[in-house]
Amino acid sequence: MTDMTDINALETAADPEKLRRVAIEPLTRVEGHGKVSLLLDEENRVKQARLHIVEFRGFEKFIQGRPYWELPVLVQRLCGICPVSHHLAAAKAVDQLVGVDQPTPSAEKMRRLMHRGQILQSHALHFFHLSSPDLLFGYDDEVAHRNIVGVLAEHPDLAKQGVLLRKFGQEVIHFTAGKRVHGTGAIPGGVNKSLSLSERDKLLADIDQVIEWSQGALDLAKRIFFEDLENNRRFARIETNMLSLCGDNGALDLYHGGLRAKAPDGSFIFDKVDYRNYGDYIREQVKPWSYMKFPYIKSLGSNEGAYRVGPLARINNCDVIPTPLAEAARVEFRAFSGNGLVQSTLAYHWARMIELLFCAEAIKVLLLDSDITGNNLRTKGEMRDEGIGVIEAPRGTLFHHYRINEDGLVTQANLIVSTTNNNRAMNQSIRRVAADHFDGRELSEPLLNQIEVAIRAYDPCLSCATHALGKMPLEVELVDAEGTIIGRLHKDGSRIVSRCSL
Amino acid sequence: MIRHFTIDGIKVPFQERQTIMDAAMAAGIYIPHLCHNPEFRPQGSCRLCTVKVDGRNLAACTTPATDHAEVKSNTKKLMAMRRTLLQLLFVEGNHVCPACEKSGACQLQAVAYYCGMLAPEFTHFYPQREVDASHPEFAIDFNRCILCELCVRASRDADQKSVFAISGRGIHVHLTVNSPSGKLGDSDFDKHDRAAHVCPVGAILPKHTGYDVPIGKRLYDRKPVSMVGDVSDHEED
Numbered sequence A: 001m002t003d004m005t006d007i008n009a010l011e012t013a014a015d016p017e018k019l020r021r022v023a024i025e026p027l028t029r030v031e032g033h034g035k036v037s038l039l040l041d042e043e044n045r046v047k048q049a050r051l052h053i054v055e056f057r058g059f060e061k062f063i064q065g066r067p068y069w070e071l072p073v074l075v076q077r078l079c080g081i082c083p084v085s086h087h088l089a090a091a092k093a094v095d096q097l098v099g100v101d102q103p104t105p106s107a108e109k110m111r112r113l114m115h116r117g118q119i120l121q122s123h124a125l126h127f128f129h130l131s132s133p134d135l136l137f138g139y140d141d142e143v144a145h146r147n148i149v150g151v152l153a154e155h156p157d158l159a160k161q162g163v164l165l166r167k168f169g170q171e172v173i174h175f176t177a178g179k180r181v182h183g184t185g186a187i188p189g190g191v192n193k194s195l196s197l198s199e200r201d202k203l204l205a206d207i208d209q210v211i212e213w214s215q216g217a218l219d220l221a222k223r224i225f226f227e228d229l230e231n232n233r234r235f236a237r238i239e240t241n242m243l244s245l246c247g248d249n250g251a252l253d254l255y256h257g258g259l260r261a262k263a264p265d266g267s268f269i270f271d272k273v274d275y276r277n278y279g280d281y282i283r284e285q286v287k288p289w290s291y292m293k294f295p296y297i298k299s300l301g302s303n304e305g306a307y308r309v310g311p312l313a314r315i316n317n318c319d320v321i322p323t324p325l326a327e328a329a330r331v332e333f334r335a336f337s338g339n340g341l342v343q344s345t346l347a348y349h350w351a352r353m354i355e356l357l358f359c360a361e362a363i364k365v366l367l368l369d370s371d372i373t374g375n376n377l378r379t380k381g382e383m384r385d386e387g388i389g390v391i392e393a394p395r396g397t398l399f400h401h402y403r404i405n406e407d408g409l410v411t412q413a414n415l416i417v418s419t420t421n422n423n424r425a426m427n428q429s430i431r432r433v434a435a436d437h438f439d440g441r442e443l444s445e446p447l448l449n450q451i452e453v454a455i456r457a458y459d460p461c462l463s464c465a466t467h468a469l470g471k472m473p474l475e476v477e478l479v480d481a482e483g484t485i486i487g488r489l490h491k492d493g494s495r496i497v498s499r500c501s502l
Numbered sequence B: 001m002i003r004h005f006t007i008d009g010i011k012v013p014f015q016e017r018q019t020i021m022d023a024a025m026a027a028g029i030y031i032p033h034l035c036h037n038p039e040f041r042p043q044g045s046c047r048l049c050t051v052k053v054d055g056r057n058l059a060a061c062t063t064p065a066t067d068h069a070e071v072k073s074n075t076k077k078l079m080a081m082r083r084t085l086l087q088l089l090f091v092e093g094n095h096v097c098p099a100c101e102k103s104g105a106c107q108l109q110a111v112a113y114y115c116g117m118l119a120p121e122f123t124h125f126y127p128q129r130e131v132d133a134s135h136p137e138f139a140i141d142f143n144r145c146i147l148c149e150l151c152v153r154a155s156r157d158a159d160q161k162s163v164f165a166i167s168g169r170g171i172h173v174h175l176t177v178n179s180p181s182g183k184l185g186d187s188d189f190d191k192h193d194r195a196a197h198v199c200p201v202g203a204i205l206p207k208h209t210g211y212d213v214p215i216g217k218r219l220y221d222r223k224p225v226s227m228v229g230d231v232s233d234h235e236e237d
């Protein structure tokens, strides 16, 4: 097996002109559009492997000049896949703008409920729909069969559970945000509704079944991982630090907490960091070959400071999960690697299903809490000119940072989406796969699929990462390092992107 | 003696000086409209209330009712024409319903639903317009202005202030604020002005708030505009 130094060399080949180029595009069963480019020499040895996600950062510009109170709803247009995460991250930032440090118990619990619903549906979709074909049938299964239709045919019960788990998550979103997509729900300083008794009872009627299915999905994910343990623990494995929010008591918390980063040996790099100071801890590196930036932990520098976010990081980072079934699963998960962190990329699936179970259990806790039907929904404070909201989105830590002027209009915005946080890790994982499996072999679809399997484990939302604007008109300017505009793209309402003359 | 005319075959009584719109409203018959508000002098600019009066297309809000006139409103042709007018309004400004705080309580959206506007037909103009949030309590989002001039009339006739005006010609027509800087914050606009509460769309709105009413409970969530009435009927200061 090649070591880490070898895969770092695969970022940039020495003599690219002499090499053969292979592109995997579009990536299948990944949310959004991205591409992988490989450079191979005559012996089919991989000399360079890169994941490209075109991140335009058009959105930050688009929201300049908009009223801050629109933000939680407006930012949902960032991404059609994970709008709720953006809704809530923006709402947390906007709370600070209106001087609210602590929303009412009912408001916070409604937001947490919405968030758990979103993670539940997102994780279920990813596991059952996007990843289970690889996991159940193997990477070299017939392409025509290696998809959800194949799963439906051979494991109809499983496929049905996936659909119903998702439906339940969407129902939670519907009852908390008013709609399954483009809801409202969170407003500056609180929420606009709580659950009615009938909504609560409707969800309660299904929750035990949801918990049972989630446990089943977790068992399946674990079984698959252990079935081919040696290969699975090594596949696309890289050693990185892990970053996540974590409750101050060390408990898994997807909605709120301090920033915690752990080194591969399990020691803290930092802990309980107020996320409003994220700029002191996280930096973003720019590379000439990628639109998307590469964030890193500032104190460790751009190479040593690489980190991962998402389910793997969160389950590694927390000391405890506050619900019993998920906590038992966490203990087992952590025991797997002794004192250090679990670094197997495919363990993302396992960790993700632990979170699925946590969300199911934690939704039940909220449904049984009388605050969830309460009516003290909103508070107010003194206006401030800066707000930073951070949340653990399904795919990892999500940062929303805004500044406003005295009129209340946005003057500056900075967003770091989960997928950007994992950009470096995903690149390293595909290089690991290339180094371990490609050298000298004739390229085949199953071989290329392994690259995608590695990327899929992270569940990247490329849609979010490109700050796609759905049906919103968008003009994007590409500006070079000197600030000269080198290109301009126009995206109209029909999603057609055209290049405009300068 | 009470005089009558008919709208789509229904007998409607009217009084001296009433327009077709006045009489229809009094009789509870809905004719789609955006620039009309019975509090102010009608101006017939949005043309949505166009009806066929004895074979001629006329704006119901400016046409006097006449005895025995035969008025057609809910016809396929007129509805198609209204949809076209609405489509034009939607592409001429930036109306992004899923992100707009007025969604669900917007008269433009409600009338579009009522008239059966389903899918876009024209290319969007995507004009570049600003938000004026210089006033401490109210903001104007010019992206959503449909130039109905209701604020102009309300400010001039009800508030005696003339805070708003329309300037420019043709495609360049736009709403302006009468103040030294052209900003609302420099005008004598006040949140209790009638002009603050007549905008049928989300162009003139109170600041620091939005989306307060949950989906399902907004003005037009349960009943159509023909039953609910205009936005301004439900706005008090």
Ligand code: SF4
Pocket: B144, B145, B146, B147, B148, B149, B150, B151, B152, B175, B198, B199, B200, B201, B203, B204
């Ligand atoms: S701001 Fe509103 S009321 Fe005034 S002209 Fe525009 S749409 Fe009409």
Ligand code: NI
Pocket: A079, A080, A081, A082, A083, A461, A462, A463, A464, A465
């Ligand atoms: Ni997304």
